[in-house]
Amino acid sequence: MPSAAPRPRPSPDDAPALHLWVVLARAFRAIEAHAAADAARHELTLAEFGILEALWHKGPLLLGELGQTILVSSGGITFLVDRLEGRGLVAREECEQDRRARYAVLTREGEKLVQRIFPEHARRIADVLAGLEPVAQLQAAEMLKQLGRHAAEIEPEAGPARSRGKRVRAKSAR
Numbered sequence: 001m002p003s004a005a006p007r008p009r010p011s012p013d014d015a016p017a018l019h020l021w022v023v024l025a026r027a028f029r030a031i032e033a034h035a036a037a038d039a040a041r042h043e044l045t046l047a048e049f050g051i052l053e054a055l056w057h058k059g060p061l062l063l064g065e066l067g068q069t070i071l072v073s074s075g076g077i078t079f080l081v082d083r084l085e086g087r088g089l090v091a092r093e094e095c096e097q098d099r100r101a102r103y104a105v106l107t108r109e110g111e112k113l114v115q116r117i118f119p120e121h122a123r124r125i126a127d128v129l130a131g132l133e134p135v136a137q138l139q140a141a142e143m144l145k146q147l148g149r150h151a152a153e154i155e156p157e158a159g160p161a162r163s164r165g166k167r168v169r170a171k172s173a174r
Contacts (some may be wrong), residue, residue, distance in 0.1 A: 031128055035128075038120070038121050038124045040123070042117050047070060047080055048084055050072075051077075051081065052106065052114040054069045054113040055090065055104060060093065061103065062102070062104075064077075064101070081104050088107055088129060090104050090110055091107050097159055
């Protein structure tokens with residue numbers, strides 16, 4: 001078997017950041033699995049649960065605001081609100097200031113549901129995150145906010161067309 005060519009290693013300056021990225025991704029996936037399983041117990045996706053929770057805590061929200069709150073695209077939020085509306089948990093109301101805009105509002109049934117399931121969900125998340133003491137949880141939250149703000153200030157660099165889902169054809173040598 002031929003020996004593999006040596007692979008480049010990250011520089012000592014880059015290694016901690018790459019390690020942190022892997023640890024963050026793995027931690028997020030592990031925690032998200034618990035949150036998703038808890039939402040599924042109530043026949044909800046995690047995004048649907050997020051909508052119900054956001055409306056319960058914040059009150060009626062414009063669909064665009066709701067999408068930004070739970071990090072879902074405008075098309076995604078429309079789809080999710082349609083599903084929750086079909087189950088009688090959410091309703092749409094007109095916006096008097098902008099006839100094109102609609103508010104998402106919890107129905108009485110939606111409010112009853114989230115009022116019943118949110119305390120259990122909060123307890124489940126607290127149990128999952130109990131690997132850190134409450135003070136450490138607050139410190140981690142502050143550090144991650146700082147990290148997120150810094151990342152948001154940096155303009156994402158577009159890679160080659162291939163990384164954006166497009167194939168780059170090699171130009172033939174004619």
